[in-house]
Amino acid sequence: MSAITLPPKPSPRGDLWPALVILGLFLALGILYSVSTPILEASDELRHYPFVRRLAQGEGLPVQQAGAQTPWGQEGSQPPLYYALMGALTAWIDASDLPELMIPNPHAEVGVPLAFANKNHVLHTEQEAFPWRGATLAIHLIRLFSLVLAAGTVWCTYLIASELFPGQPAIALAAMAANAFLPMFLFISASVNNDTLVTLLSSVALLLMVRLVLRGAPWPRLLLLGAVIGLACLSKLGALGLIPLAALALGLRAFVTAQPQPPQDALLRRAARWVGSGLVVALPVIAIAGWWYWRNWRLYGDPTGLTAMLDIAGRRPVTPGVSQLLGEFQGFRINFWGLFGAVNILMRPDWIYTLLDVATVFALIGLTAWVFTRRRAGGYAYWPALLVPAAWIGIEFAGLVRWTSMTAASQGRLMFPAIAAICLFLALGWLGVWSPRAQRRGALLIACGMFTIALLAPFLAIRPAYPRPSDLVVETVPATAQPADYVFGGVARLLGYELGDDSVAAGEPLDVTLYWQALEPMAEDYSVYVQASGWRQALDQQDSYPGGGAYPTRRWLPGQIIRDRYRLVAPADIIGPGPAWLAAGLYDFRTMERLPVTDGAGRPVIYPTLARLDIEPGPARWHPQQPLAVDFDGLARVTGFDVSAAEAAPGSEWELTLYWEALAPIATDYTVFVHVEDASGNIVAQTDLQPTGGVHPTSAWAPGQTLKDSYLLTIPEGTPPGDYRVFAGLYDAATGERLPLLDAEGRAQDNQLPVGVLRITE
Numbered sequence: 140m141s142a143i144t145l146p147p148k149p150s151p152r153g154d155l156w157p158a159l160v161i162l163g164l165f166l167a168l169g170i171l172y173s174v175s176t177p178i179l180e181a182s183d184e185l186r187h188y189p190f191v192r193r194l195a196q197g198e199g200l201p202v203q204q205a206g207a208q209t210p211w212g213q214e215g216s217q218p219p220l221y222y223a224l225m226g227a228l229t230a231w232i233d234a235s236d237l238p239e240l241m242i243p244n245p246h247a248e249v250g251v252p253l254a255f256a257n258k259n260h261v262l263h264t265e266q267e268a269f270p271w272r273g274a275t276l277a278i279h280l281i282r283l284f285s286l287v288l289a290a291g292t293v294w295c296t297y298l299i300a301s302e303l304f305p306g307q308p309a310i311a312l313a314a315m316a317a318n319a320f321l322p323m324f325l326f327i328s329a330s331v332n333n334d335t336l337v338t339l340l341s342s343v344a345l346l347l348m349v350r351l352v353l354r355g356a357p358w359p360r361l362l363l364l365g366a367v368i369g370l371a372c373l374s375k376l377g378a379l380g381l382i383p384l385a386a387l388a389l390g391l392r393a394f395v396t397a398q399p400q401p402p403q404d405a406l407l408r409r410a411a412r413w414v415g416s417g418l419v420v421a422l423p424v425i426a427i428a429g430w431w432y433w434r435n436w437r438l439y440g441d442p443t444g445l446t447a448m449l450d451i452a453g454r455r456p457v458t459p460g461v462s463q464l465l466g467e468f469q470g471f472r473i474n475f476w477g478l479f480g481a482v483n484i485l486m487r488p489d490w491i492y493t494l495l496d497v498a499t500v501f502a503l504i505g506l507t508a509w510v511f512t513r514r515r516a517g518g519y520a521y522w523p524a525l526l527v528p529a530a531w532i533g534i535e536f537a538g539l540v541r542w543t544s545m546t547a548a549s550q551g552r553l554m555f556p557a558i559a560a561i562c563l564f565l566a567l568g569w570l571g572v573w574s575p576r577a578q579r580r581g582a583l584l585i586a587c588g589m590f591t592i593a594l595l596a597p598f599l600a601i602r603p604a605y606p607r608p609s610d611l612v613v614e615t616v617p618a619t620a621q622p623a624d625y626v627f628g629g630v631a632r633l634l635g636y637e638l639g640d641d642s643v644a645a646g647e648p649l650d651v652t653l654y655w656q657a658l659e660p661m662a663e664d665y666s667v668y669v670q671a672s673g674w675r676q677a678l679d680q681q682d683s684y685p686g687g688g689a690y691p692t693r694r695w696l697p698g699q700i701i702r703d704r705y706r707l708v709a710p711a712d713i714i715g716p717g718p719a720w721l722a723a724g725l726y727d728f729r730t731m732e733r734l735p736v737t738d739g740a741g742r743p744v745i746y747p748t749l750a751r752l753d754i755e756p757g758p759a760r761w762h763p764q765q766p767l768a769v770d771f772d773g774l775a776r777v778t779g780f781d782v783s784a785a786e787a788a789p790g791s792e793w794e795l796t797l798y799w800e801a802l803a804p805i806a807t808d809y810t811v812f813v814h815v816e817d818a819s820g821n822i823v824a825q826t827d828l829q830p831t832g833g834v835h836p837t838s839a840w841a842p843g844q845t846l847k848d849s850y851l852l853t854i855p856e857g858t859p860p861g862d863y864r865v866f867a868g869l870y871d872a873a874t875g876e877r878l879p880l881l882d883a884e885g886r887a888q889d890n891q892l893p894v895g896v897l898r899i900t901e
Contacts, residue, residue, distance in 0.1 A: 154308035158297050158315060161586065165293050165319035168593050169286040173329035175597040177263050177605050178278045179240060180480055181330030182552070185260055186214040187222070188278055188331045189241075192234050194219065194226035195277075202438060205450035210241070216448035218431055220373040221333035225281045234274035239266065244688045245728050246666065249481040252473075255648075255706035256687025258604040260481045262664070264694065278331055285335040289328030292335075293319045295342035296559040299528065300566065302349050303521050309578035313566035313585045318559065320589035322477035322486060322596045323552050334555055337378050340371035341556040344381050345531055348388035352396055352524040358419050365420040369427030376443055377556055380534040382424065387530055389416045391523040445545075452546050459544055467549035472496065475551025479601050482550070487599040491592055502568030509571035528560030608694065611686045613702050616654045625747045627725040628734035631665075631692065632656045633747070634700065636723070642753040643671055643678055645713045649752075653703040653723055655685065657695035664691035665725040665734065669705040673719040673754055674834040675849065679707040692725075712761075714847045715754030717835035722748050761847060763798050769892055770881040771869050775837070776800045777892060778845070780867075786898045789858045795894065796849040797867060799830065801840035808836040809869040809878065813850045815897060816864050823863060824852045827872075837869075860901045866891040 179185045189210035193201065201215040209215060242262045248254030267275045296318040300311035318324065327334050347364045350356070356364070368385060371378035393413040432442040439447045459467075476495050477486040486492065513519040535557040543549050554561065569585060570578045620635035627633070632655070639650030651669050667685055671678040684691040685703045695701065724747050726733040736744040763779025770776050776799070783794035795813055808829055815824040829836045830848045840846070850867075868891040870877040879887035 154312060157308075157312050158294075161297075161312065161315050161319050162290055162293060164590060165325070166286060166290055168320070168325055168590075169289065169329045170283075171594075171597050172325050172601070173279065173282045173286065175601045176326070176330070176479070177259065178267055178275055179261050180259060180605070182327065182332065182480075182482060183214065184278070184331045185241065185481075186210070186212045187333065188274070188281070189237070190214050190217070190222045191225045191229065191281065191331065192237060192274070192277070194222050195230040195232075195234070200434075203444070203447040203451060205447070213448045213452040216444045216451070217333055218373045218375060218428070220370060221336040221375075224336070225284070225331070228284055229277040229280055232273070232277045232280070234277045236266065236273040236275075239264075240274055244684060246683045246688055247481065248483055250483055252478060252483050252485045254483060255681075256704070257683055258480050258483050259688045262684070262691055263605070263689070281331045282329050285332065286329050288335045288339045289324070291339045292328075292342045292559065295339070295346050296562050299342070299346050299349055299559050300563050302346070302353060303525055303528075303563070304567070307570075307575070307578065309575070309582040310566050310570050313570055313578075313582040314559075314562040316582070316586035316589055317562040317565050320586070320593040321558070321562075322593050323475060323479075324555060324558060325593055326477065326479050326596075326601075327552055327555065333375055334552070337371055337375035338555045338558060340367055340374060341378060341381060341531075342559040343367050344371060344385070345528060345559055348385060348527050349524045352388050352391045352527060353521065355392060355397065356416075361416055361419040362423055365423035366427060368420070369424040372424065372428040373431055375556070376445070377535065377538055377553070379443075380531070380538055382421075384527065384531050384534055385420050386417060388527050389413050389420070391526065392416075395523045449546055454546055455544070464540065464543065464549075467543070471549045471551045473551070474549070475554060477596055477600075478550075478552075479596070480604060484600055484604045486592075486596055495592075498569075499565070502565045504568070505571060506564060506568035509567060512572055528557075528563055531560050532557045532564070606686055606689045608686070608690045611690050611701050611703070613654070613700050616700060620652070620654060621750065623749055624739035625724075625744060626658070626737045626739075627665075630658055630661050630734070631695075631725060632658055633723065636721075636749050638721075638750060638752075641750075642755050643673075643707075643709045643713070643719050644755040645709055645715075646711045647709065649679075649707045649709070651705045651707060651721065651723075653705070655695075655701045655703055657692070657697050657699050657701070659697050661692045661695060663727060664693050666728045667703065667705075667723065667725060668733075669707065669721070669723045671707050671709065671719050671721050671752065673714065674717055674831045676714050678709045678713060678719055678754075681705045681707060709754075713754060714831070715835070716839075716844060716846070717754045717831050719752040719754050720746075720748050721750045721752060722746055761798055761845070763796075765895070767892075770802070772878040772887075773881060773885070774801075774803050774805050774878065775840070775869070776802055777867075780894050782865075782895065782897075786900050787854050788900050789854050790856045792851055792853050793824075793897065794849055794851050795865065795867065796847060799840075799846040799848055801837075801842050801844045801846075803842055805837040805840055807871055808838045810872045811848070811850065812866075812868055812870060812891075813852060814866045814891075815852060815854070816866065817861070818864075823858055824854050826850050826852050854899060858899050860899050863897045863899055865894045865897050867894050868892055 179188065193211065200219055201209065201211060203216050240261065244257060244259050244262055246257045247260050248257045249260060271279050293315055297311050297315040300314040304310045344364060344367045347360070347367065351364065364385065368381045371381055390413055393409045397409065435444040436442045473492060474482070476492055478484065519525070535554055539553050570581045573581060616635045620637045622635050623633050625633045634654045634656050636654065637652040643649055649671065664684060666682050668680060668682050670680040683705070685701055687704065690701060724733055724736060736747045738744050764781045766779040767777050778798045778800050780798065781796040787793040810827055810829055812827045813825060814822050816822055828850065830846060835846065868877050877890035879890050880892060882888050
């Protein structure tokens with residue numbers, strides 16, 4: 140096989156200063172991300188740091204057991220290199236206050252990006268304020284060191300691109316900027332997370348492999364490559380993919396880019412060189428990381444320890460198919476670009492994701508155009524080396540798909556060990572086909588655009604998700620608020636409230652702002668409930684510690700006035716129109732007991748109602764079990780009905796639901812009757828009520844309105860078994876006169892609607 144002749148490496152470029160500027164901006168942004176995110180709120184930091192602290196205290200590696208409650212959870216199954224390094228870095232710090240910093244927020248919306256509040260995983264206090272001390276100091280120190288590791292990844296991205304595209308510094312700078320200013324990469328880099336170390340080591344290994352393919356490597360460099368891979372495999376399981384990648388790189392060097400051999404025995408000699416080089420690389424891998432996988436084999440019968448990790452993290456009940464995995468792609472891409480906090484804080488504004496997606500599409504188009512352009516120009520001399528980062532992306536993606544098929548983990552950030560390769564191809568797609576001058580301008584545009592997006596994220600997304608107590612305490616209740624005077628348990632008073640609207644609309648948000656006043660110090664963190672209810676239906680309820688989880692009641696000072704915001708969303712199938720009532724109160728989350736309530740005069744209150752609202756249902760999408768079109772005297776029409784069951788036993792309850800449509804204005808408040816009659820016409824069960832229990836009587840109906848109206852009947856004890864007929868209708872309670880049913884020609888027929896047969900069982 141003939142070898143590919145590579146062009147000589149160009150002289151050093153004058154692009155070092157721009158690269159150093161990008162690196163400096165990355166470090167500055169990383170510090171901003173770090174101080175903007177409260178401790179233990181970054182992705183899985185609540186589990187990563189306790190593992191670090193365990194090793195810092197010299198307690199040794201944990202033995203994972205399903206069902207055992209440990210502070211490190213499934214992260215205790217991770218390879219230990221990162222945790223050991225961070226433990227050594229912070230061993231001198233007294234972090235015994237960690238349990239005080241890990242008090243959970245019971246209402247945390249972990250993994251729910253669209254949640255209105257409760258982004259905080261734990262409760263935060265002034266104990267975390269600067270100057271840092273204890274566990275807070277340790278976490279910030281680890282974050283800073285992790286950021287330095289990530290800076291190494293950014294530099295590797297620059298070096299890899301420079302190796303593959305010498306003489307085109309704009310591509311290297313664009314790849315570096317895309318890596319440095321990717322918001323999610325910044326966020327993870329500025330946290331306690333073993334991804335930072337494995338990503339750096341993977342990037343170093345990728346750089347060594349690219350150089351190996353281009354230039355070859357003496358045995359000391361092969362040992363270095365093996366050592367880097369071994370360290371990576373001791374940092375995270377995903378690094379195991381570097382082993383087949385190294386085999387590919389060695390094969391490309393032996394069979395493609397190495398100097399030609401004499402025809403006789405050339406293939407065998409190359410194969411022998413490939414195998415020999417592979418053994419040299421494998422030796423340090425085994426020496427450095429082998430003990431960890433042997434330990435797992437002895438403890439769990441699984442060298443990777445994945446079985447123990449999945450037992451704790453939780454498995455998918457059913458292995459997802461291709462269609463389900465494709466359905467999870469949206470979460471994958473959002474998490475790759477930027478999904479902060481406990482996987483619950485989106486970048487703002489939302490169109491940033493669309494902008495980044497469009498940029499990716501342009502990169503793919505440009506990459507395709509570059510391939511065709513290079514083919515017509517006679518090829519690309521560095522293609523064997525370029526195949527290495529391409530293969531690394533494929534290996535990492537295959538591993539992620541496998542992991543995601545075992546547990547719910549469709550997170551794009553898990554591709555970060557291949558971030559150098561990904562950013563390389565993004566930059567090549569954006570700039571590859573342009574002239575050198577256009578490439579320089581394009582690289583500047585890419586760097587400025589990505590930097591702007593990265594700079595905005597802490598201010599528009601991360602910091603607003605964790606409001607400070609000073610943002611929540613106000614001097615007085617604004618004049619626009621409606622007064623309320625309820626005292627809860629003698630410890631807090633609800634002074635007033637503000638509503639975003641005076642109605643509850645199907646599927647639409649209703650913003651509620653409460654104004655509390657602390658009456659005395661509280662020893663408990665009480666939860667707030669805000670509830671909207673209609674007739675026989677709960678519309679929505681939000682429960683939270685005050686301030687969206689940011690200002691629990693134990694931190695309130697007597698006399699303080701606290702502004703507390705909530706957002707309710709009524710279901711799309713809300714029953715209406717009609718009234719709804721808004722209530723709020725305090726309760727103890729541990730016991731679920733509500734605090735007793737009194738009004739301003741000290742009188743007990745059972746249901747602390749704040750306001751009456753109007754229900755505005757959305758477009759009717761009801762599908763009755765039995766569609767009808769029965770006209771009651773030209774005033775209202777029954778469009779169908781549902782029954783809860785075809786049979787009922789004596790002593791049980793049976794429900795009939797009628798669907799009404801108003802045809803004309805109705806002056807009288809008519810009553811609905813539902814009768815269950817035997818064969819002789821005797822009524823054995825009945826109910827007589829105004830529609831919706833009187834909360835929306837017929838006189839309030841507007842032509843064209845639709846209404847879902849349910850009635851509950853109790854079958855008397857001792858009712859003989861058999862078939863019973865059910866009738867319904869409307870009558871005037873003042874006169875007892877029933878509304879007639881009209882036929883298609885408008886002629887009066889019967890005055891009661893037969894709605895089927897109910898079988899009474901024994």
